[in-house]
Amino acid sequence: xxKEPLFGRTIEELGETARRFGQAxxxxxxxxxxxYRKRVDSFERMANLSKTFRASLAEEHxxxxxxxxxxxxxxxxxxxxxxxxGPGRFVEAAFIPEERxxxxxxxxxxxxxxxxxxxxxxKQGFQGQLSAGEIxxxxxxxxxxxxxxxxxxxxxxxxxxxxxxxxxxIEVLTADWGFALSPRRITVSTIGIIPAMxxxxxxxxxxLAVSLHSPFExxxxxxxxxxxxxxxxxxxxxxxxxxIARRRRVSFExxxxxxxxxxxxxxxxxxxxxxxxxxxxxLIHFHPIPGTPLHGSSDETMLGFERRLKESGIITTIxxxxxxxxxxxxxxxxxxxxxxxxxADY
Amino acid sequence: MAKRRATSGALLGSSDETGLRETRxxxxxxxxxxxxxxxxxxxxxxxxxxxxxITVDRRIAPRYYSISSGKDEEFVDLLYDVVPGGELxxxxxxxxxxxxxxxxxxxxxxxxxxxxxxxxxxxxxxxxFVSMAKSGLGxxxxxxxxxxxxxxxxxRKYFAAVLKERYVxxxxxxxxxxxxxxxxxxxxxxxxxxxxxxxxxxxxxxxxVVDVRDLLIARGVPFGNxxxxxxx
Numbered sequence: 001x002x003k004e005p006l007f008g009r010t011i012e013e014l015g016e017t018a019r020r021f022g023q024a025x026x027x028x029x030x031x032x033x034x035x036y037r038k039r040v041d042s043f044e045r046m047a048n049l050s051k052t053f054r055a056s057l058a059e060e061h062x063x064x065x066x067x068x069x070x071x072x073x074x075x076x077x078x079x080x081x082x083x084x085x086g087p088g089r090f091v092e093a094a095f096i097p098e099e100r101x102x103x104x105x106x107x108x109x110x111x112x113x114x115x116x117x118x119x120x121x122x123k124q125g126f127q128g129q130l131s132a133g134e135i136x137x138x139x140x141x142x143x144x145x146x147x148x149x150x151x152x153x154x155x156x157x158x159x160x161x162x163x164x165x166x167x168x169x170i171e172v173l174t175a176d177w178g179f180a181l182s183p184r185r186i187t188v189s190t191i192g193i194i195p196a197m198x199x200x201x202x203x204x205x206x207x208l209a210v211s212l213h214s215p216f217e218x219x220x221x222x223x224x225x226x227x228x229x230x231x232x233x234x235x236x237x238x239x240x241x242x243x244i245a246r247r248r249r250v251s252f253e254x255x256x257x258x259x260x261x262x263x264x265x266x267x268x269x270x271x272x273x274x275x276x277x278x279x280x281x282x283l284i285h286f287h288p289i290p291g292t293p294l295h296g297s298s299d300e301t302m303l304g305f306e307r308r309l310k311e312s313g314i315i316t317t318i319x320x321x322x323x324x325x326x327x328x329x330x331x332x333x334x335x336x337x338x339x340x341x342x343x344a345d346y
Numbered sequence: 347m348a349k350r351r352a353t354s355g356a357l358l359g360s361s362d363e364t365g366l367r368e369t370r371x372x373x374x375x376x377x378x379x380x381x382x383x384x385x386x387x388x389x390x391x392x393x394x395x396x397x398x399x400i401t402v403d404r405r406i407a408p409r410y411y412s413i414s415s416g417k418d419e420e421f422v423d424l425l426y427d428v429v430p431g432g433e434l435x436x437x438x439x440x441x442x443x444x445x446x447x448x449x450x451x452x453x454x455x456x457x458x459x460x461x462x463x464x465x466x467x468x469x470x471x472x473x474x475f476v477s478m479a480k481s482g483l484g485x486x487x488x489x490x491x492x493x494x495x496x497x498x499x500x501x502r503k504y505f506a507a508v509l510k511e512r513y514v515x516x517x518x519x520x521x522x523x524x525x526x527x528x529x530x531x532x533x534x535x536x537x538x539x540x541x542x543x544x545x546x547x548x549x550x551x552x553x554x555v556v557d558v559r560d561l562l563i564a565r566g567v568p569f570g571n572x573x574x575x576x577x578x
Contacts, residue, residue, distance in 0.1 A: 112552070113552040113576060113577065113578040114552065114576065114578065115552045115555045115556050115559075115574055115576045117559070117569060122552065122556060123556055123560075125551070125552055125553035125556065126552055126553075158578075161578055195407065217455070219570075221455065221573060222569055222570045222572065222573070225555065225573075225574040225575060225576050226576075227455070228454055228455045228456040228573070228574075228575055229397065229410070229453070229454050229455075229456075229575075231455065291560050291563065291564060293563050293568075293569050294569075344551060344553035344554075345494050345518050345519075345529075346468040346469070346492050346493075346494070346518070346529065346530070346550060346551055346553060346554045
C-alpha cells in the first residue's frame with residue numbers, strides 16, 4: 001500500500017495522526033512546525049520527535065514533497081513549473097516576479113470541468129482533484145519559495161470545485177503553525193459556484209476574484225456554461241449580501257474579446273450590475289488558444305473601456321500579460337499532452 | 347445537467363438556505379447498472395431543462411439533477427448515477443417508495459424553444475432533452491445520444507418512436523441494430539450537411555462538451571448558437 005503523505009495536513013489532521021501513534025496532543029504542533037515552518041523534507045530531521053515515533057512515521061508515511069519536473073522560463077522573467085500530481089497526472093504553476101513582489105499562481109485541479117470557451121485548461125477535460133498537499137507542494141517545492149509574497153489560486157482548475165482541499169490548503173497557508181501568510185496575500189478565483197462561494201466567504205478572509213467576462217446573461221452563457229446554473233445576477237447578489245468589502249477585496253476578472261464584450265454598451269452595463277459592490281475590475285488581454293473563434297480587443301479599445309469604468313467610479317486596471325511566450329499567461333495552462341490517462345470515452 | 351453538481355457535501359452549510367422542501371419518493375428504480383430513475387410528486391412548476399437539488403438529509407448538501415419528466419406530468423423524474431464512495435448517491439440509491447426526500451425549487455437556464463435545432467448528449471445528460479421532448483419541444487429537433495454501452499442509451503425506445511430518423515444513438519464499446527459504432531463526435535464529423543444555423547444544446551461531460559463545441563465551431567456554427575450544460 002502506498003505511504004500516505006503528511007505534507008498538506010491541517011493541525012487537526014496531524015493531531016489525529018499523532019494520536020494514532022500514541023503521541024501527546026502537542027506533537028501535532030511539532031509536526032506542523034517541521035513540515036511548514038522549518039520546512040524539512042524527511043522524518044529523520046524532525047529532531048524533537050522520539051526516534052521510535054520517527055521510525056513508525058516513516059513506515060506508514062512520507063513527507064510528501066515533489067520537486068518540479070520541468071521549468072520553462074519566459075523572456076519577461078515569468079517561470080512555469082510542471083509538477084507531477086500522481087501517476088500520469090501533471091499540473092502547472094506560474095511564478096511571476098515583479099519589482100516589489102513575487103506572485104505564485106497555483107493549480108487546484110488536473111484539468112477542469114467548467115468548459116469555458118476561452119480557456120486552454122478546459123480543453124483538456126478533467127483528470128482529477130489535487131489534494132491540499134499537492135496544492136501546497138507547488139509553493140513549498142518551488143525554488144523561489146522564500147521569495148513569494150502573494151499567492152493566487154488562478155492556475156489549472158476551478159478552485160471552488162475542489163472546496164475542501166482548497167480550504168485545507170488555505171488553513172495551512174494562513175495558520176500560525178503553518179506558513180503564517182496573511183490572508184490578504186491570497187486571492188482565490190472562481191467562476192461563481194454559489195454554494196461553495198458562500199462557504200469560502202464564511203470561512204476565510206482571503207480575497208476573491210470572480211470571472212465575469214460579460215455583464216449580459218445570454219452572452220456570458222455562450223462563454224461560460226456555468227451561467228446556466230449559477231447566473232451572474234445571483235453571484236453578485238451573494239456578494240452584496242455578504243457585506244464583505246470592508247474585510248476583503250473583491251475583484252472581477254474581465255477578459256476582453258474584440259467585438260464581443262468590449263463595447264461602450266458593455267461598459268455601461270458592467271457599471272450597472274456592479275452597483276453596490278465595492279470592488280475592482282481587472283481587464284485582461286485575451287490569449288488565443290487553438291481553434292478559438294474569439295480574438296482579443298485592441299489596446300486602444302481596452303484603454304477606452306478602462307476609462308469608462310474609471311469615470312464611473314470603478315477601480316479598474318489592465319492586467320499585464322506575463323509569460324505568454326511560454327504558455328503561462330492567463331487561460332493558457334494545460335498538461336493535456338503529458339497526461340497518460342486515455343482520452344475520456346463517451 | 348443530469349449528474350451530480352454540488353461541491354463537497356457537508357461543507358455547503360445549511361440546507362435551509364436552498365429552500366428545500368420535504369416530499370416522499372414515489373419510486374426509485376435501477377434502470378441500468380448503477381443508474382436510477384427517481385420519481386416524486388410534482389408540487390412546483392418547472393421549465394424543461396431545469397434542475398432540482400435533492401438530498402436525503404438536511405445535513406448533507408443537495409446535489410443537482412436535470413428533471414427528465416414533462417412539465418405537465420404528475421411526477422418529477424430524475425435520472426442519476428451512483429458515485430461509488432460518494433456521500434449522497436449511495437444513500438439515494440437505497441431510497442424506496444414512501445421514503446423522505448428533500449427537494450429544492452427548480453432552477454437553471456438551460457432552456458430551449460420549439461424551433462429547429464440539435465440536442466447532443468452523453469449518458470445521463472439525456473435527461474433535460476427527455477423533459478423538453480415530453481413538454482412538446484421535440485417536433486423539430488435532432489438528437490444525438492452517445493454512450494459507451496448500449497445500456498447507457500437511456501430512453502432509446504422513446505426517442506426512436508418520437509423523433510424517428512432525427513434520433514441517432516452512438517456507442518463506443520458495443521454494436522447494435524441502428525446504433526452508430528463510435529463516438530458521437532465521429533458521427534457528427536461524418537455529416538456533410540450539418541447546418542450552421544439553429545441552436546445546438548449540449549449536455550454531458552466536460553470532455554464531450556468541449557470536443558463537440560470545437561467540432562461545431564470548426565464547421566462554421568457561431569458559438570453563440572451553442573449552449574452547454576456540463577457535469578460537475
